Amino acid sequence: MALDQPTEKKTEEAEMGFLDHLEELRKRLFWSAVFILSAGITLFICKSWLFETVLFGPRRIDFASFRAWCWLSETIGAGQTLCVQEIRYELINTTMLGNFTTHILVSAIGGFIIAFPLVFWQGWLFIRPALKMAEVKAANGIGLSSSALFFTGVAFGYWVIAPLSLQFLGNYELGDVEARISVMSYMKTIASITLAAGLIFQLPVVVYFLSRAGLVTPEILKSYRRHALVAILVIAAVITPPDLTSQVLVALPVLVLYEVSIVISRRVIKRNAERA
Incomplete structure (x- = not known):
């Protein structure tokens, strides 16, 4: 019995430690969700700006990236090699909830993008107690570096990859098939490219x-x-x-x-x- 008691005590301490970790994880996930939800709601409210300026911008021929590439092409003597064509397809909605669902999805993804530094910080607060002091010092500035890389990737995806992809896919012809793209498909393309670029960075x-x-x-x-x-x-x-x-x-x-x-x-x- 005397040998069993210390063993039981150690087991209880280990179990409490595990439960404490779960509680800490729950707390960090909760605050991450709060940050994402807050940013997402803000974007949801700013519907006109989100769609007309941000999301529909890369399909317009006067988009800033298109104008910059055309200017660069003419400056280096390449003529209009980098100048783009007008995207000819129209966006349509085929379901009753399509527009509303698209609005929610885009706001959620945008909320994650905006809240990324805070989400990363919550993850860092969760793993930091398990690190040695030297490891914590060595990782100083990692949050700032990660956020800077993420937003650089998002900008690269939005200003470079997304417009080029829309130009190529939007003007891709297949016989007499008329391109009529669902708004959900368009938004998923923009959002996935932008988010993926941020994560790749x-x-x-x-x-x-x-x-x-x-x-x-x-x-x-x-x-x-x-x-x-x-x-x-x-x-x-x-x-x-x-x-x-x-x-x-x-x-x-x-x-x-x-x-x-x-x-x-x-x-x-x-x-x-x-x-x-």
Whole structure:
């Protein structure tokens, strides 16, 4: 009996520790949901600006990105190579709840994008107690870096990838088939491209943490460099018009991110070796 009691006490302490972690996770998820919901409701209220200015902007020929590319094309003596055509398809709604559902979906995704720094901060507050003081100090500024990379990716997706994709897909012809795109399909395309670009730009942050954990090394990243290059070029070729300039505009920043991730991994591994 005397030996059993300490064992039971340790089990209870371990169980309480586990329950405390669950309670902390619930708290962080709750606040993340509050931040996303608050931002989403704000966007939902600003319906006219959200749709007419933000979401429908990339399908207009006077969109800022289109004007900038056309100016650049003429400046470098390439004529109107980068000048775009007017998107000819019309947006339609085919269901009773279509417009309302689209409004909610877009507001939710936009809410997550706006609240991302706060959501990331909640995640950091959850994992920070499990880290050593040296690890916490080493990760100082990671929240700011992650947020900056995320919003840079979102901007890149919205101002570069989305307009190019809409131009290519919107003007893609298939015989006598008339393009009439549902508003939900259009919004999903814009939202998914923008959000995906923001998440892809988190690659250096992900590599940082994986390198800290010893799961990724610069050698591994270098060995997959060619695979990454091929994958990036294929994706760029699929989602952009079939001209080299557009594909380079999309592929180059992602390739730079991959190379930056290799440098980050090398520095992290070096610091780990110095502390060992």
